[in-house]
Amino acid sequence: MSARPAVPAQGRATGVLALVREDLQGFGGYRSARSERLNGDVWLNANEAAWPNPGDPDPQAGHRRYPEPQPQGLCDALARLYGCAPSQLLVGRGSDEAIDLLVRATCAAGRDAIVVSPPVFGMYAVSARLQGVRLVEVPLVDGDHGFAVDLDAVAEAALASRAKLVFLCSPGNPTGNAVAIDAVAALARRLAGRALVVVDEAYGEYADQPSATTLLAAHDNIAVLRTLSKAHALAAARIGCVIADAALVGVLRACQAPYPVPSPCAALALAGLSGAALDGTRARVATVLQERTRLHAALAALPGVRRVYPSQGNFLLVRFDDAGTAFAALLAHGVVVRDQRAAPGLVDALRITIGTPRENDRVLDALGAREQAA
Numbered sequence: 620m621s622a623r624p625a626v627p628a629q630g631r632a633t634g635v636l637a638l639v640r641e642d643l644q645g646f647g648g649y650r651s652a653r654s655e656r657l658n659g660d661v662w663l664n665a666n667e668a669a670w671p672n673p674g675d676p677d678p679q680a681g682h683r684r685y686p687e688p689q690p691q692g693l694c695d696a697l698a699r700l701y702g703c704a705p706s707q708l709l710v711g712r713g714s715d716e717a718i719d720l721l722v723r724a725t726c727a728a729g730r731d732a733i734v735v736s737p738p739v740f741g742m743y744a745v746s747a748r749l750q751g752v753r754l755v756e757v758p759l760v761d762g763d764h765g766f767a768v769d770l771d772a773v774a775e776a777a778l779a780s781r782a783k784l785v786f787l788c789s790p791g792n793p794t795g796n797a798v799a800i801d802a803v804a805a806l807a808r809r810l811a812g813r814a815l816v817v818v819d820e821a822y823g824e825y826a827d828q829p830s831a832t833t834l835l836a837a838h839d840n841i842a843v844l845r846t847l848s849k850a851h852a853l854a855a856a857r858i859g860c861v862i863a864d865a866a867l868v869g870v871l872r873a874c875q876a877p878y879p880v881p882s883p884c885a886a887l888a889l890a891g892l893s894g895a896a897l898d899g900t901r902a903r904v905a906t907v908l909q910e911r912t913r914l915h916a917a918l919a920a921l922p923g924v925r926r927v928y929p930s931q932g933n934f935l936l937v938r939f940d941d942a943g944t945a946f947a948a949l950l951a952h953g954v955v956v957r958d959q960r961a962a963p964g965l966v967d968a969l970r971i972t973i974g975t976p977r978e979n980d981r982v983l984d985a986l987g988a989r990e991q992a993a
């Protein structure tokens with residue numbers, strides 16, 4: 620398969636493309652039948668079946684055809700939602716795929732490094748391990764206002780290790796802290812030409828600050844991860860995206876699987892991004908924020924609770940005198956929360972997702988906060 624290279628083969632790449640793996644310069648990826656721009660009304664170029672599957676519940680939906688590699692309608696809707704150009708956006712199988720693509724496209728196995736600030740979402744380390752990339756850890760600082768990224772230490776570690784990527788999880792999972800947008804910009808400025816700052820905004824809808832996409836015009840070494848899995852309630856659709864410099868998006872596309880967005884998933888996502896659906900989603904987010912405030916206060920007042928961290932996400936990180944007993948008490952009431960005790964610095968902590976008001980009451984009941992109803 621021949622392909623147009625996403626990265627110029629000749630000469631040194633400039634700008635953010637200089638961060639792409641040297642051995643991928645000139646790499647164009649797989650050229651699928653779907654990516655040829657040809658016209659016709661009898662399509663016999665992709666070895667697809669001539670009839671729908673006999674069991675297909677929607678035979679008119681075109682499921683026998685390979686999907687558009689980047690469904691135009693979905694890309695346009697996501698670009699509108701996130702305030703970027705469609706060319707700055709790559710859709711994939713959740714932001715998990717975007718993390719993996721970023722690591723594989725920029726980091727050479729056995730040589731390069733990424734920087735993360737634990738305790739944090741585990742996929743950065745998993746992708747690094749799979750690619751044979753060194754993981755440089757700059758722990759979050761646990762202070763009076765909750766956890767915070769030590770941005771000076773992160774910058775120094777990135778420069779010292781010649782890291783290609785710095786992952787900022789903002790709001791952080793499981794800690795709930797957001798990185799101030801000015802601080803993201805300052806880090807990107809400090810690492811310009813040296814490393815890409817990846818801002819994972821999986822919980823951005825719950826945060827009270829603007830998205831780092833607002834920094835893209837001024838900084839080509841920022842990439843933002845967004846997903847429909849959390850606030851948009853479409854985790855099963857596996858739709859997430861990376862928003863970045865258009866040339867870098869081209870490189871990531873070349874590294875991606877040929878047909879990464881199944882058409883039933885794209886259709887579901889598009890339905891979830893209609894005006895009415897977005898209004899509903901915003902209302903749900905508002906409810907979550909109210910419940911987050913309520914649950915925070917109620918949990919903080921409980922005996923046995925050491926600390927409830929401020930959160931910009933749809934979850935609360937809670938330290939207990941005895942987290943094992945609290946976990947068991949919740950489980951005995953049928954409530955499953957995330958046990959964080961294996962995470963660095965969180966040996967006494969549980970992460971509790973904000974549920975419906977009734978579900979949150981169940982949490983409080985299980986922990987003995989309210990009089991048990993007869």
Ligand SMILES: *Cc1c(COP(=O)(O)O)cnc(C)c1O
Nearest residue numbers: 713714715740792821846848859
């Ligand atoms: C849940 C989560 C993701 C994964 O999102 P998908 O789009 O479902 O892959 C990414 N980053 C963080 C911080 C998360 O908590």
